[in-house]
Amino acid sequence: MSVSVERFGQGPDLVLLHGWGMNGAVWHGIAQQLAAHYRLHLVDLPGFGNSPLREGSDYSLPWLAEQIAIVLPQKCHLLGWSLGGLVASQLALTQPERLHSLITVASSPCFMARDEWPGIAPKVLTGFNQMLAGDFRQTIERFLAIQAMGSEHARDDIRQLRHWLAERPAPQFAALEAGLGLLADVDLRDELLQLSLPWLRVYGRLDSLVPKASIALLDERYPASHSVVLEKASHAPFISHPQQFVEIVRYFVG
Numbered sequence: 281m282s283v284s285v286e287r288f289g290q291g292p293d294l295v296l297l298h299g300w301g302m303n304g305a306v307w308h309g310i311a312q313q314l315a316a317h318y319r320l321h322l323v324d325l326p327g328f329g330n331s332p333l334r335e336g337s338d339y340s341l342p343w344l345a346e347q348i349a350i351v352l353p354q355k356c357h358l359l360g361w362s363l364g365g366l367v368a369s370q371l372a373l374t375q376p377e378r379l380h381s382l383i384t385v386a387s388s389p390c391f392m393a394r395d396e397w398p399g400i401a402p403k404v405l406t407g408f409n410q411m412l413a414g415d416f417r418q419t420i421e422r423f424l425a426i427q428a429m430g431s432e433h434a435r436d437d438i439r440q441l442r443h444w445l446a447e448r449p450a451p452q453f454a455a456l457e458a459g460l461g462l463l464a465d466v467d468l469r470d471e472l473l474q475l476s477l478p479w480l481r482v483y484g485r486l487d488s489l490v491p492k493a494s495i496a497l498l499d500e501r502y503p504a505s506h507s508v509v510l511e512k513a514s515h516a517p518f519i520s521h522p523q524q525f526v527e528i529v530r531y532f533v534g
Contacts, residue, residue: 283351284330286322289315293353299362300459301420303329305447313526327455329448339458345370359383381478386515388490389468398493405464430486431514479505480532484513
């Protein structure tokens with residue numbers, strides 16, 4: 281298993297993990313601004329972009345974190361978007377000594393809606409699984425639309441996401457299927473209570489995948505963490521509001 285990483289820039293090490301269906305090129309819209317201040321590591325998660333997935337791979341969250349840990353710098357700031365936020369959180373729990381800080385973007389320790397917990401409706405993920413079995417490219421297109429839904433720049437957001445996605449090889453079906461399984465099943469809410477690293481949580485208020493109702497619950501559950509909400513952003517705030525997003529990251533990381 282070989283995890284592909286694009287590296288450039290100078291400064292403290294900042295590792296970025298993309299979300300479901302995407303690849304490391306999704307950060308290219310903000311990469312040059314960040315690279316003026318940080319040594320960037322744009323990772324392709326296993327089964328996405330230039331990181332081929334071997335047949336029979338476990339693809340559990342701990343396994344994913346182990347694969348990413350192999351290519352991490354000795355110590356870094358770690359940023360994960362959406363599904364990448366789950367992977368980053370797992371790494372922060374299992375190898376905190378490798379991280380200076382954790383940043384999760386449009387992510388949740390528990391994506392699926394549960395009793396007294398706002399999240400993605402089970403029928404939505406079930407629908408994606410059914411679509412995936414028929415036409416995975418159409419499924420990704422649908423997911424791109426949902427990610428941009430509510431954004432004041434929705435059409436431009438989708439166009440940019442589609443552009444970055446096309447820069448690298450298409451994702452593998454096995455990774456897409458397993459990734460949906462992680463979004464449906466993983467619940468790190470209790471585990472993250474033990475996290476002692478500096479932790480920034482960035483959200484878009486219009487995000488339909490990480491409902492705004494969950495933000496206050498997470499603020500209460502993790503009082504040592506910090507949250508920032510971009511009022512007019514949806515699930516991809518670094519696409520719709522790149523300048524504001526870069527400023528937020530720079531303020532937190534330093």
